[in-house]
Amino acid sequence: MSDVSQGAAILGHENLQNRMANPPAGQPKFPTRAQLTDTYPTDSMKLSSFFNGEGIVLMHQPAAFTDGDTMVYFRGSDVIAAGEIYRTTTYPVIDVAKGGTIxxxxxxxxxxxxxxxxxxxxxxxxxxxxxxxxxxDIADVAYYRDMVTILRDRIQDLVKKGMTLEQVKAAKASADYDGRYGATTGPWTTEMFIEAVYKTVPRAGSTK
Known part of the structure; x- marks a missing residue:
């Protein structure tokens, strides 16, 4: 993306703008040139036709990686920029502190x-x-979705049995997928993923 000083627009969901404008205590504010130039509201999609004359749709996906995620669909090219909702190299990153859920x-x-x-x-x-x-392609995403759903269900079953977070980690519910998506070091480890799922799977009586 071009530098904002050269006239590029940065679009995003209003939740993202709110978090950028009000960072947690101890974290520096984002520089002015990194701020969004336009936002769209919750439960809305924004259709534009300004990108090389092609119509694009910006879609908010609530409570995924965070509560401010946006996917972009390039209609004419039939291309989806999935953002942090989808990756092929690791388990999904879920920022629980910023509203993310499994x-x-x-x-x-x-x-x-x-x-x-x-x-x-x-x-x-x-x-x-x-x-x-x-x-x-669609088959790749379907495989990833199925894998994530299987692990969500396994961990949720352990939660229903009353296991603590440490017990769930010790159960190694993701062992058969760790060779492809797991990590023991780095910015997003298998244990971090397990903990995020543990914290955000629906409990008894929850509607989420």
Whole structure:
């Protein structure tokens, strides 16, 4: 993206702007040139036709990576920029402190699948660009969605049995996927993912 000083626009959901304008205590404020130049409200999508003359749709996916995630659908090119909702290299990153949840991630992946067209029904099929990793198609996202759903269900079952966070971590519910998506070091480890799922799976009596 071009530098804002050169006239580029930075668009995002209003929740993102609110978090950028009011960072947690101890964290520096974002510089002015990094602030959004336009926002769209909750439960809204914004259709524009300013990107090289092509119509694009900005879609808010609530409570996924955070509560301010945006996916961008390039209608003419049939390309979805999934942002942090989808990646091919690790388990989903869920920022619980900023409103992220495991169910929001799964809903976001389902949204991508609903928008996508498989290759046999369209020339080349919908192209899906992840936050990190290789360019994907609908089958890749469906596999990732299924994996995340399986792990959500496994961890939720352990929660229903009354296990503590440490007991859930020790159960290694993700062991059969760790070789592909897991990590023991770095910015997002398997244990961090397990903890985020543990904290955000619906409990008994919850409607989330």
């Amino acid at each position: 169910n929001g991630v799964i809903e976001g992946l389902n949204h991508i699948i609903d928008l996508s067209v498989p290759e046999f029904r369209s020339e080349g099929g919908t192209i899906i660009i992840p936050a990190y990793g290789r360019i994907s």
